[in-house]
Amino acid sequence: MTRAFNLALFGAGRIGAVHGANIAARADTSLACVIDPDEEAAAALAVRHRSEVADEATALGDAAVDAIVIASATSTHAELIEKGLTAGKAVFCEKPIDLSVGKVRSCLAAVEGSPSPLFVAFNRRFDPAVAEIRQQILAGTIGAVELVTVTSKDPGAPPIGYLRDSGGLFRDMTIHDFDMCRFLLGEDPVTVSAAAAALTDQAIAAEGDIDTAAVTMQCASGRMAVITNSRRASFGYDQRVEVHGSLGTLRTENLPQHHLVHESGSGVVRPKPHHFFIERYAQSYRAELDHFVAVLRGEQQPTPTGVDGLKALLLAEAAYLSLQSGRQVEVEAPSGAVQ
């Protein structure tokens, strides 16, 4: 049996608990320690998985720790990436790297050339159906990709306090869809055009934020992608992608909570989809870890990378510019080499 990799987990909140459980459940990974300023949360998670609590310095300084998983607050990501890679640890970082383009650029510049791998975890790419779409596109099953459509709607807006620090709809929520479109287009968009409004809650408008949006992107080849967003889908979490190709179309459907059908005089009723991301993307979180372990074994290159994280953010910036100007906006191309 091959040895298990030791992973230190930063963040014992909701998404940290998901990664912690996944690490503990595998035969080839071990939850070395949990680090969180909320000591009670860290302790509870550590006890549950027969692991232990540590502080940042101890975790980063422990030669037995192979990698760190960053599931802490967004504002800490960039710094932990730099510290982790500098300490020679492989890094698994929850998206985003940061909400500021400048901070992302300086973080990536700082770690450029690092021998340790950096993996930025966009969960959508690891959904089994989405991953299969990508494989089928690469295999040529649907011919040339012509039009990508992403429907992404949350079950309800987060608290206004959260929204205030979120960076706004495009940086907080659409960021996933920007990455998804690049992933499925197989080509970087060169223009972005956006329309948006605050329709679900006037408090969102009062914050200067938006909750409903339609974004169109086009690549140099002419192929296009369209994203529609809302902060509130009445029936839960609406997560669908569709790739129209010259030879076929591949699309995902929402995942129902279970496979029950109720037929009566009122019609044919199936359950709503999973309510939100923890349940909806449970498989994705496991698959992210599959990939990260393959990276640790040297069998795969990490993807998405830091540059992917930057590019998704640049699309969000272009979308905001389009909203302000009423124009199609050209997307800034990162100066560095791109995957």
Place this chain on the structure above:
Amino acid sequence: MTRAFNLALFGAGRIGAVHGANIAARADTSLACVIDPDEEAAAALAVRHRSEVADEATALGDAAVDAIVIASATSTHAELIEKGLTAGKAVFCEKPIDLSVGKVRSCLAAVEGSPSPLFVAFNRRFDPAVAEIRQQILAGTIGAVELVTVTSKDPGAPPIGYLRDSGGLFRDMTIHDFDMCRFLLGEDPVTVSAAAAALTDQAIAAEGDIDTAAVTMQCASGRMAVITNSRRASFGYDQRVEVHGSLGTLRTENLPQHHLVHESGSGVVRPKPHHFFIERYAQSYRAELDHFVAVLRGEQQPTPTGVDGLKALLLAEAAYLSLQSGRQVEVEAPSGAVQ
């Protein structure tokens, strides 16, 4: 038993044959005569339904004829509308009135105040599922409409010769979707933004036309509509609409050719949707006639009207302007009264 209305049919081509059969099949309508420059086609249709062939003047001059159904070439529509209404006949006209905004405007001006009704037949509105969506919206089932999404893809481009006279993608094909968006938004869009390309066939690009498009519209209230189009869906005719409201979502699915499921080692396979409009909208054509008979009985006002036809065309014009300018374009508001 109430008497049957006598309808004169202009056009014995593909869509004329559909309307002719529907007229003949009803107890409350009678196919008075068929008019077509192609005398053989007119005769075949007349024989099939135990009707007769006539010329334009005879049909329009026959006091026994209650109404005319215009299913002839697009270039003849405006003139026949004027002649029919002037002759005191009710008019059922296949969309569009004309490809030129000027000609549509002058036609509508010429017939303004006519006591006889004019019905412009956009088939999508009469699809049972679409009509039901509209009813549910009016009933408040899904609350406030926030986002309308229309997917409309043909199974393949028509011959280049047809395209040359078609007015281009937006006037020929998207025109249906523009009308659909107005119908489902319940509000006129004020801005249009379009992206497009010729991706399916270089001959289309050579004609200066496009075959793949994404159009976003926004209303004064902030609500939006998004249309995606392609001239070629690999699996046939892709016709879906989706209305996201504050309390619920209503959407249509493609109609499979039949309800067979084949399960094997290759997966779970269902048939493709109906290949094209004659089969897909067979029920719509019958429902158009239901509505027109109700208009003839004085029970309903005709809808869509001539102004609806004009407004859909103005959205197409705005989409072309957006393509050229790379900007959101404001939509021209018709000067006349609007339904």
Place this chain on the structure above:
Amino acid sequence: MTRAFNLALFGAGRIGAVHGANIAARADTSLACVIDPDEEAAAALAVRHRSEVADEATALGDAAVDAIVIASATSTHAELIEKGLTAGKAVFCEKPIDLSVGKVRSCLAAVEGSPSPLFVAFNRRFDPAVAEIRQQILAGTIGAVELVTVTSKDPGAPPIGYLRDSGGLFRDMTIHDFDMCRFLLGEDPVTVSAAAAALTDQAIAAEGDIDTAAVTMQCASGRMAVITNSRRASFGYDQRVEVHGSLGTLRTENLPQHHLVHESGSGVVRPKPHHFFIERYAQSYRAELDHFVAVLRGEQQPTPTGVDGLKALLLAEAAYLSLQSGRQVEVEAPSGAVQ
């Protein structure tokens, strides 16, 4: 253009009206006349399709009449079959030939050797999905057929007066499913085992009839078929078949009334299926006529035949015997040659 066949229609009731409209709508058939003891019904149908009313003797004696369509009361079928074939007309007869095995046998004996064709119209076989299943079985797509499952439930029981003359559930309703099982098994069952009860309405029990049943049949090869029936499905007409083969499974799904999906906090709701046979099997009735015209042209042999009608009835008889005895019952094999 080939000449149209002249068809005389016996019966202007609900199913007669369906066949009359289908005959009138085709270019290759003509509704010669309508015969019905209810003269008002006959006249209304004749006027609607620009046909005329006739009496039995005139219709059968008219050399211009190529064929008769029997859609009159069940008790008249056997006699009309004999008269029609004797008069040299091709015969299209609604199922069943008769409710009595003896009467069916004597009718078939009387017309044996008739040069004119007899077609017994079991509508299920002509459903496009069912017909496709049969074609796929013959083509070997699913390998050896091993298990056929038929779900057949009505939206509600007919009036007790109807039930009293219906022959009981197995002869009136399951008869369709017996024929369907033979059609899909491709082999005659040799044993039948039945369980049943009256669960939906005590008035049915009071008549000595049943409303809920499960019937299992087995062929000499070992392959089996299972039918489940109810007189009352809460959501409408439940009509599904499933064929499990060694290489694949083919199954039909209910046809929704339209293709609308309503998603909200209550779940994902689709419309109920078509309520009953006139709507559900509308395509079947048209396809029956396609087949009958091919028979008239000499291009196809009629199927199902009179013997098929007899065999379905013999399965119903065996099912009743099984109910009484609590045993598997061997099915009587008709003495005549079988298709």
Place this chain on the structure above:
Amino acid sequence: MTRAFNLALFGAGRIGAVHGANIAARADTSLACVIDPDEEAAAALAVRHRSEVADEATALGDAAVDAIVIASATSTHAELIEKGLTAGKAVFCEKPIDLSVGKVRSCLAAVEGSPSPLFVAFNRRFDPAVAEIRQQILAGTIGAVELVTVTSKDPGAPPIGYLRDSGGLFRDMTIHDFDMCRFLLGEDPVTVSAAAAALTDQAIAAEGDIDTAAVTMQCASGRMAVITNSRRASFGYDQRVEVHGSLGTLRTENLPQHHLVHESGSGVVRPKPHHFFIERYAQSYRAELDHFVAVLRGEQQPTPTGVDGLKALLLAEAAYLSLQSGRQVEVEAPSGAVQ
């Protein structure tokens, strides 16, 4: 935080590994030790979950062990149940208790009156959709249950060696469906009628076993249940149940491997269902543990019980008698009190 219950796991094979992982993943259960004659398997599982290996006597004698989970070979179940309950441990036992009615009866007699709870784990009952059906039935949503239909097909027969010791199709595989029917009927069947054959593999016939079956059961109230089985569904694991009630129908659909749709000229293709029970019933295994923990807390009574296990086996015996006799067979009613 409430304390975690310590569970000793007997059996480190495929299903043992599932239960072991589920025990280790919860905050309220702890994997105390693993017992298996295959010491390597036991050790691997213990290491993976930071637990330890033990022998039977140690595990049963350890006062810190609250409960045992029996996932070892079927032949060991009855003895371990007795030993576990005698030692004062709560018992979670994989179905079946034993393949012999006599041995099941004597086991149940031996532990009658034991203060510790015995839970017999039939996984189907714990499928979220099936559990929901049961809740809806109890809530009256579908009115009176009239007909239960269970489709249960494996993706392929196990090796002949396994079949030889399996007790045959009805005791090995249909046993799940017998329990399911009782669970959904809410009433014990009083008669059983079976038809069966060996169609998929002549080697199965050579063993005197069957691979394809249809079983009908009827209760005193008249309500019925129908099971169809095959050892080989071409597309994988076919697991569906359907309950037809007076006011509605509840049914489950197969769970696709993921929610991808591929549309092309070949049709509309979705993935196959999960291949077999470990994946298909992953949620059930977790829900079984939810229930068992509630039993350990004294919040719920264990269900299914040992008597439920016996009753399912008695239905299997009746099915074999029906096959031999060609008759409906009355089901033996256990002498003891029944849940």
